[in-house]
Amino acid sequence: MSIKRINGFADMFARDSRVFEFMESTCRRVFSAYGFQEVRVPVMEYTQLFARSIGTETDVVQKEMYTFPDAHGVNQSLRPEATAGIMRAYINASLHAKESVSKLFTYGPMFRCERPQKGRMRQFHQVDCELLGTHAPAADAEIISLLLHYVTELGLTDLSLHMNNLGCPTCRPKYRQALVEYLTRHEEHLCDDCKRRLHTNPLRVLDCKKDHDLAFMQEVPVFLDYVCDDCKQHYETVTALLQENNIAFVQDHCLVRGLDYYCRTTFELQSSAIGAQTAVAGGGRYDGLIRNLGGPDIPGIGFACGMERLALLLGEREAQRKDFYMVCLDDTALHTGFKIVRDLRLAGLSGEMGYTAAGMKSSMRQAGKSGARYTLILGSDEMARQTVAVKDMDKGEQKEVSLDQLVQVISQ
RNA sequence: GCGGAAGUAGCUCAGUUGGUAGAGCAUCUGAUUGUGGCUCAGAGGGCCGAGAGUUCAAGUCUCUUCUUUCGCCCCA
Numbered sequence: 001m002s003i004k005r006i007n008g009f010a011d012m013f014a015r016d017s018r019v020f021e022f023m024e025s026t027c028r029r030v031f032s033a034y035g036f037q038e039v040r041v042p043v044m045e046y047t048q049l050f051a052r053s054i055g056t057e058t059d060v061v062q063k064e065m066y067t068f069p070d071a072h073g074v075n076q077s078l079r080p081e082a083t084a085g086i087m088r089a090y091i092n093a094s095l096h097a098k099e100s101v102s103k104l105f106t107y108g109p110m111f112r113c114e115r116p117q118k119g120r121m122r123q124f125h126q127v128d129c130e131l132l133g134t135h136a137p138a139a140d141a142e143i144i145s146l147l148l149h150y151v152t153e154l155g156l157t158d159l160s161l162h163m164n165n166l167g168c169p170t171c172r173p174k175y176r177q178a179l180v181e182y183l184t185r186h187e188e189h190l191c192d193d194c195k196r197r198l199h200t201n202p203l204r205v206l207d208c209k210k211d212h213d214l215a216f217m218q219e220v221p222v223f224l225d226y227v228c229d230d231c232k233q234h235y236e237t238v239t240a241l242l243q244e245n246n247i248a249f250v251q252d253h254c255l256v257r258g259l260d261y262y263c264r265t266t267f268e269l270q271s272s273a274i275g276a277q278t279a280v281a282g283g284g285r286y287d288g289l290i291r292n293l294g295g296p297d298i299p300g301i302g303f304a305c306g307m308e309r310l311a312l313l314l315g316e317r318e319a320q321r322k323d324f325y326m327v328c329l330d331d332t333a334l335h336t337g338f339k340i341v342r343d344l345r346l347a348g349l350s351g352e353m354g355y356t357a358a359g360m361k362s363s364m365r366q367a368g369k370s371g372a373r374y375t376l377i378l379g380s381d382e383m384a385r386q387t388v389a390v391k392d393m394d395k396g397e398q399k400e401v402s403l404d405q406l407v408q409v410i411s412q
Numbered sequence: 413g414c415g416g417a418a419g420u421a422g423c424u425c426a427g428u429u430g431g432u433a434g435a436g437c438a439u440c441u442g443a444u445u446g447u448g449g450c451u452c453a454g455a456g457g458g459c460c461g462a463g464a465g466u467u468c469a470a471g472u473c474u475c476u477u478c479u480u481u482c483g484c485c486c487c488a
Contacts, residue, residue: 007480059486063413081488110488115413117482126488193485204486258487268488279488306488329446360446368448379446393448 008113008122018317020125023154023307024107027127030150034142036103036129041085043109047075053084053293055260057200064112078111081259082128083286083302084293090132091295101133118275119309129283130302132290137234140265140285140301141241147269147281147303148247156313159280161248162268164255165235166284167227169263175226176202186216206254222253231264238265261286265301274312281305323410324351325372327363329379337378340388340403347407368393374410 005011012020028038047067054061066078079085086104095102107127116122129146131139144161151159166172180202187195191210198205211217227235242249249267257266266284274280283303291297324344328337334357341353354366360377367375377389382400390409391398401409 004479064486112487114486115484116480117484120487124488128488209484276483277487282488304488309488327447361448362441364446364448366448375448377447381446389447391447396448398447 006122008116010121010123014319015316016311018319019311019314020307022317023127023310023314026153027105027107027150027305030153031105031127031129031146034103034146034149036105036131036146039086039089039104039106040108041082041089041106043079043111044076045079045085045088047077049084049088049293050077050080053087053259053261053289054081058258058260060112060258064114066111066113080112081110081304082106082108082126083130083259083261083289083304086128086130087290087293087295087300091290091293096133096296096298099133101131103131105129119277119306119312121308125307126304127307128302128304130300132300133298135234135287135299137237137265138241140234140238141245143283143301143303144238144242144267145245145247147267147283147305150305151269151280151310154310154314156310158273158313159269159271160250162252162255162270163239163242163249164252164266165223165227165231166257166263166266167223167231169288171226171228171231172223172263175221175223178221178226179203179205182221189214189216203256206256212254224253234264257282257284261289261292263287267303269305271309271313274309277309279306280309280313319371320350322351322370322372323349324374324376325367325370326351326353326376327360327367327378328354328357329360329363329377330357333357333378333380333383336383337376340376340378340406344407344410349407349410376406 010016031038047065050065051061056062060080065080067075068077070076086106090096090102090104105128107125109123109125111123113122114120129143131143148161167175180198183190183194183198183202183205187198189211190198190205191208194205194208194211197208205211206220224232239249239251252268255266255268262284264285264287267282268279269281270278271280272278281303283301285299285301287299288297289300324341326337326341328334337353341351344351351372352370354363358366363377364375373393375391375393377391377398379389382388385400387400387402388406389398390401390406
């Protein structure tokens with residue numbers, strides 16, 4: 001039996017890779033228009049980095065990471081997300097001392113050992129964008145604006161932006177306490193998962209699919225009632241900036257984040273068209289993260305966007321049409337044809353050739369299937385006259401062109 | 413970790429109450445000398461996921477196992 005692909009790891013041939021190439025090139029173009037620069041960080045880091053940034057109690061760290069000991073027995077992990085690695089690189093490079101604000105993005109594979117399903121792979125890809133060095137609400141609004149600009153450039157219009165305020169270490173515990181008290185009073189009505197969440201991660205009860213529509217959930221405490229003045233003002237400025245720029249969003253009191261480091265502004269781009277998953281991109285502010293990792297007390301905000309999930313929303317991309325397909329009818333012509341093809345490509349044209357001399361009929365079939373604009377035919381007749389027959393495959397018209405005019409004719 | 417569904421030609425799938433396999437698409441060839449797409453004719457290609465069991469006989473029934481997929485959990 002042949003060797004199989006590892007479950008959750010995908011092979012992407014042209015049909016799929018064209019879509020990814022489109023998403024990648026678009027993000028590079030859009031992000032750089034906002035002054036963001038690409039940073040490439042390793043796919044492996046010491047496990048400790050992820051434990052300290054993402055949170056030791058999260059499932060991502062507890063059971064989803066690919067972790068291996070190095071030669072000295074120190075654990076290292078394939079990255080389950082990109083933010084931690086970028087923060088580590090930012091600290092190591094002392095970027096904060098070189099520029100007051102840093103705008104960084106990275107693109108690449110992430111790894112989580114979960115059960116694969118629609119829109120969820122074990123090796124998946126994210127573009128990750130981080131804006132470091134400012135508390136200003138305008139930064140929050142800009143990064144959200146950037147994310148929406150990006151998906152608009154991709155041609156996606158059917159996404160909804162959900163926003164929430166998660167507060168800070170001063171005000172969040174008060175809300176959390178009020179939430180736990182409320183939920184404990186209604187514990188008997190909670191689903192089994194939520195009974196467990198109530199003790200492990202009570203905020204998660206808010207976005208439970210089963211319990212969301214229950215009657216008592218309609219009166220669940222809302223964070224905006226507990227938020228401190230600073231957090232409240234910050235969030236109000238962010239949302240005002242969005243509204244002034246006609247960026248529509250849904251105030252979603254049930255939006256919470258899976259990773260521990262988020263605070264204040266939190267957002268998610270959602271779609272109902274990608275199976276059981278809804279989040280296409282998610283992000284928020286993480287003001288204490290860099291300090292927690294041993295760096296300076298620098299605030300930050302960012303998001304990650306899941307490319308496999310975006311790809312589910314994008315249609316197929318057509319391949320770029322080739323300029324020519326060279327057909328050689330005999331072995332002598334093949335040698336000349338090879339040289340002509342080489343010269344055409346060096347002149348900047350794109351195309352292919354049949355590798356063996358074959359009959360006219362099957363050669364034309366191959367030419368037609370290649371989708372090229374022109375078929376170049378080289379047989380004994382053309383060889384004798386130092387020409388090539390050029391057939392326009394759309395019009396069906398054919399004319400004989402001398403070799404020195406070939407580039408010019410095909411370029412038209 | 414827990415559920416549901418599915419594994420038959422390269423792909424998408426049929427296969428009736430058990431009798432050693434079929435279609436469409438794709439590929440290749442041909443329809444009078446060197447001209448594609450449309451049409452027509454033909455060809456190649458399958459240990460029916462694997463292993464046991466029942467039976468004269470298993471793609472079909474039973475069990476085991478592997479794989480894939482959609483959900484739960486969790487997350488982008």
